[in-house]
Amino acid sequence: MSVEAREARQPWILLSPALTAVTLLLLVPLCFIVIYSFWLRTATGADQAGFYLDNWAEALSDRFYRDILLNTLKIATITTAICALMGYPSAYFIARSRGNKAMLLLLLMLPFWISYIIRTMSWINILGVSGALNGVLTWTGIVDEPIQMLYNEATVILGLVHFLLPFMILNIFVSLDGIDVTLEDAANSLGATKWQAFLQVTLPLSLPGLAAGGLLCFVLGAGTYITPLVLGGPTDAMFANLVFEAIITQLNWPLGSALSLMLLAVLAVLVGIYNRYLGMAQLMKGLG
Amino acid sequence: MGWFFIRGYAILVYLFMFLPVAVVVLLSFNASQFGSFPMTGFSFRWFVELAQNDAILRAFRTSVVLGLLTAVISTTLGVLASLALVRYRVPGANVVSTLLIAPILVPEVVLAVALLLFLNVLGINKSFALLLFGHVIFTLPFVILVVQARLVSIRRDVEEAAMSLGASPMQTFFQITLPLMLPAVLAGGLFAFTISFDDITGTLFWKPGGVETVPTQIFAMLRNSISPEINALGTVMIVMTVGLPLLGAALARQLSRKGG
Numbered sequence: 406m407s408v409e410a411r412e413a414r415q416p417w418i419l420l421s422p423a424l425t426a427v428t429l430l431l432l433v434p435l436c437f438i439v440i441y442s443f444w445l446r447t448a449t450g451a452d453q454a455g456f457y458l459d460n461w462a463e464a465l466s467d468r469f470y471r472d473i474l475l476n477t478l479k480i481a482t483i484t485t486a487i488c489a490l491m492g493y494p495s496a497y498f499i500a501r502s503r504g505n506k507a508m509l510l511l512l513l514m515l516p517f518w519i520s521y522i523i524r525t526m527s528w529i530n531i532l533g534v535s536g537a538l539n540g541v542l543t544w545t546g547i548v549d550e551p552i553q554m555l556y557n558e559a560t561v562i563l564g565l566v567h568f569l570l571p572f573m574i575l576n577i578f579v580s581l582d583g584i585d586v587t588l589e590d591a592a593n594s595l596g597a598t599k600w601q602a603f604l605q606v607t608l609p610l611s612l613p614g615l616a617a618g619g620l621l622c623f624v625l626g627a628g629t630y631i632t633p634l635v636l637g638g639p640t641d642a643m644f645a646n647l648v649f650e651a652i653i654t655q656l657n658w659p660l661g662s663a664l665s666l667m668l669l670a671v672l673a674v675l676v677g678i679y680n681r682y683l684g685m686a687q688l689m690k691g692l693g
Numbered sequence: 694m695g696w697f698f699i700r701g702y703a704i705l706v707y708l709f710m711f712l713p714v715a716v717v718v719l720l721s722f723n724a725s726q727f728g729s730f731p732m733t734g735f736s737f738r739w740f741v742e743l744a745q746n747d748a749i750l751r752a753f754r755t756s757v758v759l760g761l762l763t764a765v766i767s768t769t770l771g772v773l774a775s776l777a778l779v780r781y782r783v784p785g786a787n788v789v790s791t792l793l794i795a796p797i798l799v800p801e802v803v804l805a806v807a808l809l810l811f812l813n814v815l816g817i818n819k820s821f822a823l824l825l826f827g828h829v830i831f832t833l834p835f836v837i838l839v840v841q842a843r844l845v846s847i848r849r850d851v852e853e854a855a856m857s858l859g860a861s862p863m864q865t866f867f868q869i870t871l872p873l874m875l876p877a878v879l880a881g882g883l884f885a886f887t888i889s890f891d892d893i894t895g896t897l898f899w900k901p902g903g904v905e906t907v908p909t910q911i912f913a914m915l916r917n918s919i920s921p922e923i924n925a926l927g928t929v930m931i932v933m934t935v936g937l938p939l940l941g942a943a944l945a946r947q948l949s950r951k952g953g
Contacts, residue, residue, distance in 0.1 A: 416781035423774035423793055423833060430830040431796050431804065434811035441810055491706050498703035516710055518934045520891040522908045523927040526915055527713035530720055530924070537716060570710065599695065628800030631893055635915060645802040653898065658810055665806040672800055 442662035460663040477644040481627035484565040488573040496577035516571045556638040564636040573618035580614025721924035739925035752910035763828040763889040768882040771836030779844040797834045805898035819901040827899045832885040843877035883941040
């Protein structure tokens, strides 16, 4: 074999284990659940192979599923908006602060290392009936009896914001940090006020980061089922909870396949729109 | 004036992020029977009870073994793939990169369902093997992103110098490339371990009945009520998952200083 041919083959030898893993453990399984979603769970509990539209008919026409899907998108939207409002000024602060930037960034990265389940359950210590906030309220005499603040939609959103905020801040920071500070000075010297310079120069330049953070928050938020289980009430199920119910509790795997593909499709449309206008590169910047 | 306001806002956001976690750590040292305020005294009793709780110890062992195996496999696959992407001109590199990142572009729930159902058809039921496969595929993109970012900064001329001085490609790899890559490899491995150790979304789908990892154990314990034991377990996990990477970062810096 010629040297060139060996050179050309080498990267593929290096790539083949990872590509095989992705193919066998992700791509083929995804194709498989597309097929599986047309099978049928019979009354006896066995799966009937074939081409049945029943699962899709149920998933698409049942009001119950549609309402929960809409509710999931609503919760994800609110969460993303709150993350943006809380995250932008914080990211701006880190990007423009002098001196201890590395420390501030390290602090920001810490939550990534703290387990999601612990960060979620930590709110029970704060808001629970015997939690910190109720302790303060009863101690100061504002309320006589501890009030139940947990297990509703607001606490689900709170938990999601707490979980997703670092993703938002990091993405906005990456994009703010890449903006030349002298651009604002230039705007100022040309007569713009600080606020104008921010609105017309810095903010537009940082929008790609904001969009990347927003996409991550939305997709991760819309795909969660742990937060509603820990911090939500019985009526606060999100779409991923339906998938979990179908697969793990009811063992109706064909229906579960259809439901997870529905979730995938909705989120893929969003990612597709994002990719069309901004490209995936921005997202990788924030992740890497 | 505006800056003063922004700083105050940012401090509040940081407090929002860390206060609840700080409360978990604080309450884990509470002497009281209940996992709540008021603090009645300082005590290590919940940590002692943790160390005597068989279910938790078992979950801990499962998590550590799973995390280590995941880290080894995922880092091996990830480092090889990163080398190919950084060192060679691969035709269609963009498509390959996107493919390798795909496991984090798909919602984890969907990934979990697809893998569970597909492997079940192949005859692999819920088992430790399934958990391991799932954790590997889920951590692989993170490893590749981290390792790739660090590999870019290793200069090729050192390797070329070694080769021109008569080292074989194998010798060059083991004596030059690998030591230079070590910080990247360690970073990737640590990242994979931590993600695996923390994962619950996929794990709840894949784990066989009776097997618990630390996060699923915490989740199961939350069903009853929040006990001081959970807070103590949370504290142990925080120390592990925050302390390890910090230690790793320090170690990597030490190594790269020696190497450079």
